[in-house]
Amino acid sequence: MQDVLSMTYLWLKAGHIIFVIFWMAGLFMLPRFFVYHQEAPQGSAEDAVWTDRENKLLKIILLPSIIAVWLLGLALAGSIGALQQGWFHAKLLLVLLLSGYHGYLSAYAKKLARGERLLTGKKLRLLNEVPGIAAAIIVVLVVVKPF
Numbered sequence: 550m551q552d553v554l555s556m557t558y559l560w561l562k563a564g565h566i567i568f569v570i571f572w573m574a575g576l577f578m579l580p581r582f583f584v585y586h587q588e589a590p591q592g593s594a595e596d597a598v599w600t601d602r603e604n605k606l607l608k609i610i611l612l613p614s615i616i617a618v619w620l621l622g623l624a625l626a627g628s629i630g631a632l633q634q635g636w637f638h639a640k641l642l643l644v645l646l647l648s649g650y651h652g653y654l655s656a657y658a659k660k661l662a663r664g665e666r667l668l669t670g671k672k673l674r675l676l677n678e679v680p681g682i683a684a685a686i687i688v689v690l691v692v693v694k695p696f
């Protein structure tokens with residue numbers, strides 16, 4: 550029985566890390582797409598191509614990945630009793646912020662498709678640092694568990 554539980558935990562963790570990679574890859578790509586998109590003239594064929602690429606990235610990669618990361622992460626948390634641990638609360642806060650960032654990008658893609666270009670290329674490039682910084686802190690929290 551112990552073997553089954555520890556194997557389940559390892560498979561859940563492997564799945565979790567796989568989908569974390571997909572989610573992060575998508576979060577890194579989308580603001581880059583926005584930068585190139587905003588360089589295309591409004592209403593041009595290229596404009597439409599970028600809108601299509603962004604929609605595909607959001608629907609095919611980002612949405613399934615965020616769902617899988619959350620489900621597998623919560624299953625892991627339940628299996629190791631993480632809900633009472635400090636590192637997990639800090640991680641949860643950061644992951645909630647990262648999920649909010651995902652929501653913000655998704656809303657920005659819709660605005661861009663309507664022709665609203667609210668941020669400059671420079672601001673979008675700066676925004677692109679958010680998931681990298683968040684991922685680095687999250688990995689330290691789950692691996693080192695400093696508190």
Ligand code: HEM
Nearest residue numbers: 566569618619622623625626629631644684687688691692
């Ligand atoms: C979406 C909500 C998330 C929840 C509920 C969650 C929860 C968990 C839990 C409970 C573990 C097991 C820790 C252990 O066994 O000691 C874990 C492992 C891990 N998580 Fe998450 N996680 C989430 C998102 C993320 C994100 C966004 C990242 C990275 C950016 C991440 C990276 C990792 C890594 C690398 C491990 C493996 C740590 C190890 O084995 O030492 N997780 N996660």
